[in-house]
Structures are given as structure tokens and as C-alpha cells.
Amino acid sequence: MNNKIPNFVKTNQFGLLILVIVFICIFSFSTDGFTSRFNIYALSRVVALDIMIGLAMMVVILTGGLNLSLGALGVSAAMFGGWCMESMGIPISITIILVLAFGSFLGWINGFVTVRTGVHSFIVTLATMSIYFGFMTLLTEAEAFRKLPEAFTDFGSLKLFNKYISPLLIISVLTCFVLYYIFKYTDIGRKLIAAGANPDAAELSGISVDRMFIYCHMLSGFLAALAGIMLTARIGAAIPSMAGHLGFDWLLPAFLAPVLGGTLLSGGKVTVFGTMLGAILVTLINNGLYLIDVGEFWVRFFLGIILLGAVLLDRAREYFTVKNSIVS
Amino acid sequence: GHGVTKVALVPGGPHPYFAAWEQAGLDAVEDFGLGKADYRVPAEWDLSQQNELIESLVGQGYNAVLVFPGDAVGTNKILGELDDAGIPTAALAGCVEQPTQAKFCFGTDTGHSAYLGTKELIKALGGKGKIAHFTGFLVDPNTTLRINAVEQAVSEAGGGVEIIQVIADIDAYEPADEKINAFMAAQGSEVDGIVTTAWVPAVVAAQALTNMGDKRIKMVGIDHDEVVLKAIKDGYVHGTMLQNPYGQGYIGSYVMDKVRQGCEFKADAPWKSTAQTDQFIDSGTVFVDISDVDTYVMAMRGISLEILETFDSTYLNCPS
Amino acid sequence: MSALLKKDWFGLGLVLIFGSILISLFKPAFISPFNLYVLMLSVSLMLVVAMSQMIIIAIGQMNLSVGAIGGLVAISFTGLMEVYSMSILPAVLIGLLIGLACGFINGYITVKTGISAFIITLATLYIFKGMNLGITEAQPFYEIPEAVKFFGNAKIFGPIPYLVIVPIIITVLMWILMNRTSLGRYMLAYGNNVQSSELIGISSTKIVIYAHVISGLLAAIGGMLVVCRLQLGTPNIGDSWLLPSFAAPVIGGAILAGGKVDVIATAFGVILVSIISQALVIFKIDPFFVQIFLGFMILLAVFINRYREYREERRTKVFSDE
Amino acid sequence: MSDYILELNNITKNFPGVKALDNANFRLKKKSIHALLGENGAGKSTLIKIITGVYNQNEGKLFLNNQEKSFSSPNEAMNAGISVVHQERNLIRRFSVGENLMLTNLPKNNLGLIDYNTVSKESKKWLDIMELDIDPNTIVSDLTVAKMQLCEIAKALSLESKILLLDEPTSSLSPQDTKNLFALLKRLVAEQDVSIVFVSHKLEEVFEICDEVTVLRDGKNACESEQITNLNRQKLVKLMIGRDEQIIKSKKNIDFTDESLLDLQSINTDLGHKNINLNLKKGEILGLYGLVGAGRTELIKCVLGLDKINSGQILLNNKEIKIKSPKDALEKYKIGYISEDRKKEGLILMHDVLSNAGITVWSNLKKILSFLNDSIVYNKVDPYVKQLEVKTPSYQQIVSNLSGGNQQKISVAKWLASGTDILFIDEPTVGIDIKTKSYLHELIIELSLKGTSIILITSDMPEMISLADRIITMKDFKVVGETINNHNYEEMSSSIMGNIHE
């Protein structure tokens, strides 16, 4: 029943990988500076963050929900971290643990309210977005924390691999592997996916769906907090506006990466590496468009066109491979 | 051997305030013989987008960057990295907070302009009355500076003036329209004066007063949007605090070239200090009202030329 | 009476009435003619936007590009009048045409490729907004004909603005569409269950394209109304539409997975959101508290309206199957 | 010229990895009722969907009234006079019954707007013809499964087509409803020249109303337009499954005076169950009979903690237990539940066979750090999947691409794998072909012989009587009778029906 086409080729990831390679080729040949050390280093940092944000959204999309509070949550966690380090003098390692716990806690609130009230996560996180961000501004009075320990801020500007790659990217890629492991090779990961795919069936099969949904939201909060820490290290300060008003600046990358990566919006399917490739693709295109010099005002336009092209191409690939498998 | 200077002028995002930078850059190329001085706009108001753009500009060979800081603190990091790469930078139109690797800040002292504007408003009110303050995003540290500056001006007025309401987070037209009109409906009869310290609230408030046909309430706006200027001419708005974007772009590009040629800032340069930085050069803020609203462009040009004429001798030590 | 209780708009209506009474007891200015006028204006604008999203929610999809379409039409509309000195009527028609075309593109690509509308409209969001910025280079257009300004500003009688006429007509038409025409019923059927409605013989192509075209047209109308109101055409128009466009229908009981929307309840949802944000100004809430209040109010509003049916909503997904 | 109203020649239909139809032929005579039979996955529904334009065949031709046709959408088929009741429910759940009935042709007033008075009136007419006592304004989601199925049939009738395709129309109907329906179908054929295609797994029904039979096996014709009079049950079964049918009866010696394993004592629930008492012995198959809507499924769900039990207690081995959730039931008390609604509650349709079959055993199989991989799961579930002869190209096949019967097998397999002591089995053979059905019956008996205690809910009386050791009858959320099964169909059925109609 199987045919000559290897399974990997049929996946969305493969299509993305090809696109990524194609765009790297195009930009390397058509622009100066794309392959420069400075540019690749800069790209690696942007990609690192976009991957993390994308993953944070992905794990909630898994439940068939959304997390609009992602940016607000990430910034709140980062500000909390800034406060710990600057005002409380808590050591970096402990701060990071505290921040991740805090992020998970905010995620738990999202999950708990969603599960217990039955109000849709879209609305719940719309409200908590306002609430988290409001409390953050209120408590910090919009003041940044910028006297962070040097060891911490230096990490954000560390350059590895012959100064080509930021350590932040390594964190993100490692996170991908950990998540992949969780979803593919653990009992709990499988339960998360099953609960997302069909809550009723999962419940009747002895899975506590409510708990799984809360876990997903907590994981989302955890990853968003991690993204917040990474951004803080990169900027060298914890700033209330670092993800824009209400954390909005994170929302588009948060959707783009998983959605391009092939995560099903109706829930029940995750693609960790797809999300990673999605983030890489978007960052590449953005960067390439600036380098090609299409005129900044038109960057978004071309980004949209290329995104559309990418999803259409991917659909064509699917069509082609499926057609082939019928024939044999 | 430093080659030709290629300056990038990078605003915080698409916004009409910065439009004058484009021509200013072109003029600077012409007048001072720069290689390039291009106006490059991030696609969105987003610190990361701005950073990405700046990074890609360096990739394209720009070797000096004038930037409106996407964030007064957050932008420092990339400025530091540019400095490490031997690329001089300066903050334009708004400042970054110290410590910073930016060579200097050339722009409007946001706190000070809010302070001046409020002073003008209080003068127009005859030293007493109730005022409201409309401003931008709370998470922008400038907003806090402005709120404090307005409060300070009011406290200096000695009890006759009172701030009855501050409305913030209205940097987009539609929420601004909704909230400002709601304010007019609820407090319109009580309030005597309005000070606005961000572009959008100024436009919307000017429009609201015009629509209402209300000349009783005195308003001081900010910037040079046509709606505000027209409302001044029509008498609905008392005046506006103008800034000097053209001068910023023109002189900024010039100085960047000088710095690349090896000029250093004098140790005893007469810097001004603001809440954010003590390496500040004022690009000029003027208050205009109905009497000089038509001629402000000339006035600004005058200020710019004045700064330019004495710049070398006042601020720079250049290798001969 | 029990039939009334079942309606989605009933609970909301009660919340609105009691809320308004409560607010006006504390702040009589709330029911002053000028305040009602201001309220009606803000409701008018958001109503059209909410309807534009609602019809897409009805078929179980999402349109992320409503704001981008509105913005593009707004600047085209003003640009045509300012740069090409076009008169109002043709400018309006071209504006509508652009909205229609944008909606058609969204619908056509969605239905022909089977890719979720969320993704398609995310891409077209960039495209439409990018065109907007590319054309304007972020500069507003100011030359608005007096008649347009008048329409955005004048009152018919009492506190009632002219501007409210369009949204009222649209709301009535939308009610008829969703409740009394086959097209509307098929849209809801499609939103309820795509497979079933296809088996019944409802044409997906037609339904999806019509819904998106109507959504595009409404977004276009919304964009032009905002121009009338603001009296200038800025490229930022539409930027802040996305969340309110979802909030109102959802507060009004719409189910994001599709097949259930209520025109009247959506209108009430819009009014509720407007009243909340107005109350925050009227009560002089400290600006640092505004966001927090807003968040809690949204939750509260949804709780009140949803309590009785929350079992049904439990675990409903944002998207039904792709 | 032939007198066939509908003719399909050499139809082939491919799905990814599956040849659903392979050169199949089908001919429908005017004014006849034609049975389309075959095992699960034989291709019956696929054939129906090709006739109605849902799928396009890869090869072959379709003739309607001797004219070659090809329908590219259900609408075209409908306009050509073909109406259909699909195997899956296709009502719009949030719409009223009336609107659903009239949906393809909603009556309009002079303004071109829908006239809901006429909708009610028109639809009422069809409900009356079906002898259905439903207010047309009822919202579909408030109906019982049986009523929904009847409404769909009414909807198909309302098109007044000359060709009527019924894909398992009786799967959730009570015997009485089925009888009424058959009378109506016969009338339609006799009085209005309608031709009917009838798909069912219940062979008694086929013999009751059909004139001709076409049997599919693995997408090919096992027979074509055979006269029913030339066939008997045995022959038909052989055509379908390639061998003879085995009739199984559970015969065990259960001592009903033994201590109970599971004991429900005076249970009252939020859903309206009143004073329910029942007990289950070790190794027993306890039948729970009742007409659809008697509250059996609901009772089980309350026991599983999904709905609230207001008073009364549950004893397991004479110790009171509180079951908070199905997870609790499975992990703490080793109780499992095979749902009657496999699509919604039994399976995760979008996932593959392996993860569906393994879902209940993950917790048990997990290694350190909750590690689990496919081969661990495979080793555990493979024996059960093999035992049930699930027909699937691989463990990676997505379950929604399997035929209904094979889906049902998977939802049984996962509970077999979980090794529970007590199993609630709800309508296990709805829509299951007779071959699989007898497998399932064997399996249930075998399980109970090995010591699993089973509560079996079924509305299929013969099934109940051949499997159960003891039969409890429920009606209106109350227990109305209890009989020890002597496996004599006549005696038992009259005693049970007596309980219900008391």
C-alpha cells in the first residue's frame, strides 16, 4: 500500500524545509550582506524568539483554543524577572526558575478559568491579556528594569560558532527537541494530543481532559515566560513595552509559525519542527525583503504575497503526493 | 580611510511625524556630500521590527544610523552592538536613556515640551481652571515623563489649576475618538483646558472641539498635523508645540558624517540635560498660536540654520 | 416569556438596561443628549465592523483581514477624493468595489484551496495593509469634502447622528439575511456542519465566497464611516478592529466554531462594549487601572450571558475541522 | 431499452491506499426495493455516494433512465430526482425540525423571504405521513437519536423523488418504528412508483421488504440483482462473508446468589433516575434492555462520574466507592466503558489506529519519566487488533478512513487491551455486519468466561437474548423488571416487552 515516496516528503515540514532552502539561496545570491556574520547572528536571535513564541501558541492551539494573552503574559513574567534581579537581588538562576514558575502560574489561571467556566479560551485570554498587562503597568508604573546583572545581559549578546549564532537559538532548538520528545515519546504528551483532538472520547477513555487542558495552558505560560527572559537578555533590560501595547507584537509571529508549520487550528495535532521551520521561514522572508530593498512601506505587502504563495505551494505539494499514493 | 558616509534614518514605525526626514536626508546628501542618507521605515511600530530593520541595514552597508528609539531603554542594546561594529549612532527626535552608546541625542525634550505646552495653556487660562491631559501609550516611558511634566507645570501654577483627568493609551485614532468624545460628553462643561502630548490625541481632540464648535475650552496640542494647524487658524485650538523633524534629519545626517570623519565631541560641549540623558541637543521646540501658525516653517528653518552654523565650533573637535 | 428567555439577546438586554440605569444613577451625565450622541457614534462604527466579522463566524471561519480591508478602503476613498478630485458617489462605489474584491479574494482562495480562512486572511491582512502603507507611505489624506464631514458629524434630530442610519440599515438587512433568506440559513447550516451541508447539496463555493464578499463590503463601509467620523483618511484606520470585532459577536453568544450567531445579540454586545469603555472614562478610572477593569468587565459580561448555556460551550473549539 | 431506472456499470473508486469499489455493477428496477448488502467496508456507502454525486468514480458509467449521467454535486443528483438518507446523520443540529426538512427548498413569501409558517405546515405534513409526533419547531439537538433518524427519512421523502436511497436507515430505530417505516416504504412503491435502494445489516429486514439483492464483497459484486425469492438467510450470509454464519449463545452457570461484584443501591441522579438498584456478579453478562431513551446510557455515565449522583451508593466488592471520573474508574477500579457513539465519544477519528487502540493503556505502559514509544504500545495492542481482524492497511491509517465496522472494532479493542474487570458495553453492534457481529458476540462471551463482568446495553433483542445471563429492563429512567435469561427467544421477548408495557 505504500509507495516510493518516503513518508517525510509527504509532510508539511518537508515543504517548509524546501522553501527555507530556496529562500536562503535566493537571498544569498541576490543581496549583499545576507550571509554576513552580522546578519546571520542577528537572524539567529530573531528566529530564537519567534520559535519560542510560536511554540507557546502551538501548545494552546493543540487544545483547539487560542492564547491571546501570550505577549502580555511573557512581558509580565519578564518584568517580574527584572524586579527579582534588580530590586530583590535574587541570583540569576533562581530568578529564571521563579520567572518560569510565575509564567506557568499565569498560564494556569488561563487554563483554570477556561476549563472551570466553560467560557472559550479566546475570550478568557482576551480578558486576561488586559488584566495581566494592566497589573504589570500598574505595578511597574511603566518603569523598565535596566540594572540587570551583567552575566545575564552578556548572555544575550554572546556569540557562538565563530560568532555566527546566538546562544538564544540553541535554547529554542533544545526546547523544540524537548517538546518533540514529550509529544512523541511520553504518556503525558500523547494524552495532551488526544484530549485536544476529541475531548469527549479522551475523557471516556480515562484521560482527565480538564487537567490536560490546564497543562497545555501552563506549558504555554512557561514557554512565553521563557521567551520573555530571552528577550530581556537580548535587550539587556526588562521593558514594559518590549512586546508592544498589550503584548500585541507577539501575536502575529505566534500564529504564523505554528500555522505555517502545519499545526491544526481545530486542535489535536502539533508539529514542533514545523513550527520551528515556520518561524525560520517568516524571519528569513522578512529579513530578505529588507535586504532586497523593496521599499520598507511595501515590505508587508510582499511578506503577505510570499506567505500566501508558501501555503498555496504547500497545498500543491500535498495534492501531488496524495495523488501519487492513489495511483500505486 | 573611512569611505563615504551612508546614513540610515530610521523612525520608530510608519508615522507622518517623520516624513520630513526623507527630504532632509536627500538635502543633506546634496549639501554636505554624503554618500547616502536614506529614510528607512520599519513596517510596524514594534521594537523587534525596528531592530531587525537596523540589523539588515548594516548588512546592506549603511555605516551610520540615526534612530528614533523604538524604546528609550530597549534600543540601547542594538546601539551598543552597532558601536561595537564601528558604526556611530545617534538618537533622533527622542532620546534613549543613559548609559548609552549613542553619540548624542538630538531632538525634542519630550518632558520639557509637555511642560512648556502646559505652561502656555495655563497662561491662556489666566492662571486658573480645570484641565485634562490626553496622552499616548502608558508603556512608553515618555508618557510617564509627560504626565509628570504636566503635573509639575500645574503645581507651579499655584493652586489655581487642577488636573481633572488623564486619559492615556489613545495612540490610535478610533479609540482616541471614542474616549475623547466620551470625555467631552461627561466633563465638557466642567473642563477649561486640554493639553495633549501625543500626535493622535492632539488630532482627535482638535477635531472634536472643531466639531462641537467649542471655543471656550482652550487646548494646546502637539506637532504639526494639518487638522491641528487648521483648528488653530479657525480658533478652536489655542496653539501647538511644534518640533523640528526636518532639522533633526538634516543636521543629524551632517553630524554623522563629521563623526565618521573622525570628529570627537568636545569634553566641555554645552550639552543640555533631560530626564533621560545629559548629552542632549535641542532641535528646537516652539509654541505657535494663531499669530504665527502660518510662518512656523520659516521659524523652524531659522532655528535649524542657527544650530548648524555654530555646531562645529560648539560641539566638535575635528582632526585637521 | 420562556421563548424570550431563550433568546441570546435577552440576558444581554437585561444587563444593558440595568447597567445603564446604574451608571446614570451615579453619573447623570451618562444620559445627557451629548453623551448619547457620542455613544451612538461609537456604536455605529463598531456595529458595522462586528457584523463584518459575525458573518464569517457564522460559517465557522475567521476573517483577520477585516481591519486591513477597512483601512485600505478608507485611504482609497479619501485618496480618490483628494488626489483625483473624484466626487463622493463614485469614490464610495469604488470603495465598495475594493471591499468586495478583497472579500472575494479571501473567499475564493479559502474555498478553492481548502486552506483554513484563518491562514488565508492572515496573509491577505499583510497584503492589504501593505498596499495601504505602500500607497500612503504612512501619510494621512486630509481633503475631505464638506458633505462627508457633515455626514460624520451632524445630527438628524435630538442626539441622533446621521451616521447611525447606515449601521441601522445594515443591522436590519443582516437580520433578514441571517433569519429570513436561504443564503443566510445555508451559511449557518454550513457553519454548523460542513460535511452535512455539502451532502444536503449546499454549495460550499457559493456560501464561502458570498460570506467573505459581504464581510469585505461591510468592512469597506466601516472604513468609510470612520473616515466620515474622523474627517481624515489615515492609514491606521482598522488597526484596532480585530479584537472588538470578535468580542461583540462572542459576547452576543456566537460560537466561534460556526453555525450560531445572533444579529441582535451582537448589536447588544457592541453596545455593551461601548458602554463599558465609556463608563471607564466617565468614572475617571485611573489610566493605570483601565486595562484591568476592562479585562474583568469582559469576563463578567460573558459570564452573565453564558452562564445558562455553558455546558454547550464547554470545550467548543475555535475552529471546527479544516 | 431496459426497465432499469438506475444502472451503474463497472464502477471503480479509489481512496488513498484503498480500492473501495472494484468494477462493481448495480441495477435498480423501477418500482422495486433493492437491498444493497455487504460487510463493513464492502463499499456500500461509497456506491451510494457515487450515485448522489458526493464522490466521482474513477472508472465506470452511471445511467439514469437509460441516459448517461455524471453528477458533480449532490445538488445535481437531487435535481435529477434522487434523494438519499446517508449513513451519517446530516441534520443541522441547531435548526428546527421543520427547517431541516424543507432546507433544500425553503418556501418563500412574496418578498422572497422565508415563510416559516409554511415551513411548519409543509414539514408537519411529512412528519404526519411518517406518523411522527414531533412539533416542527423543535430544535433537532433536543431529539433522540431515533427521532433524528426518522426526521432524516421524512426529509428524503419530502423531495418526492422517484429514487430513494436509504443507507442503514433503521440502525437506531425501535422495532415498532421500523415496522411503520416499512409499511410506508411499501406504500410508496405501490402507489407512487418509487424505487428504493435499501442498505442494512439486519437481514430479517431485508427479507421482509426487499425484492432484489445486490451483495458487495471487498468492492466487487458477490451477486448482482438476485431475486430475494431465490435466497435464504444462509445463502445470503455466505455471499456476504464467504462462509456460514455461526449462531452463538452464552451458556454459563452463574450462581445469582453469589456476592455481587458491583452493586448500585437506590441511585437517584441529576438526570432523573429514580431509585435504581442493580447488581453485577463476577463473570456475568448483565443485559440492560429498554427502548431508546430509557436512560441506560445516562445511568452508566452517572456511574462513571460524568453526571451527578444525588443519592444512593455504589459498592465494589462490598466497599463503597466514589467514582469521580472515567479516569478514576479505569485506573482505580478497573472499570471501562465502550460508548454507543463511536464517532463522538469512542474514537479520535483524526488519529491513527495505533493511538486509538492504545489510548487506555498508555498510563500502564509508561516507563520512567513517562516514556512511551510506538513499539511498546504496538506490542500491547496488536494481539487484540489481530483478534478482532480489524481491516486496515496499517497501524498508521487514520481511523476516519476506516469503514464503520472497523472503527467499532477499534473502539472495542482499546478496552480489551486495557484489561478491565468490569466493562460497560453500550450498543456494540450498531451498524456492524453480521460477520463482525458474531465475532463481537464471541468475544463478549469469551471475556465473561475469563472473568470480566459485563453490563451490556443493547436495543437489539436477539442480541440481548443470545448474550445476557440476566436481563434488567429499564423504562423512563427506572428499573421495571429483572429476568434470568433462559435463551428462549419467544419466552424472553414476551416477558421483557411485558415489563415495558406494564
Ligand SMILES: Nc1ncnc2c1ncn2[C@@H]1O[C@H](COP(=O)(O)OP(=O)(O)OP(=O)(O)O)[C@@H](O)[C@H]1O
Ligand atoms: N473518504 C474516504 N477516504 C478513504 N477511504 C475511505 C473513504 N470512505 C470510505 N473509505 C474506505 O472505502 C471502503 C468502503 O467504505 P464504505 O463506507 O463504502 O463501506 P460500507 O460498505 O458502507 O461499510 P459499513 O457497513 O461499515 O458502512 C472502506 O475500506 C473504507 O475504509
Ligand SMILES: Nc1ncnc2c1ncn2[C@@H]1O[C@H](COP(=O)(O)OP(=O)(O)OP(=O)(O)O)[C@@H](O)[C@H]1O
Ligand atoms: N425526553 C428526552 N428528551 C430529549 N432527549 C432525550 C430524552 N430522552 C433521552 N434523550 C436523549 O436521547 C439519547 C438517548 O437516550 P438514552 O441514552 O437515555 O437512552 P438509552 O436508554 O441509553 O437508549 P439507547 O442507548 O438505545 O439510546 C440521549 O442522548 C438523551 O440525551
Ligand SMILES: [Mg+2]
Ligand atoms: Mg456504510
Ligand SMILES: [Mg+2]
Ligand atoms: Mg444509549
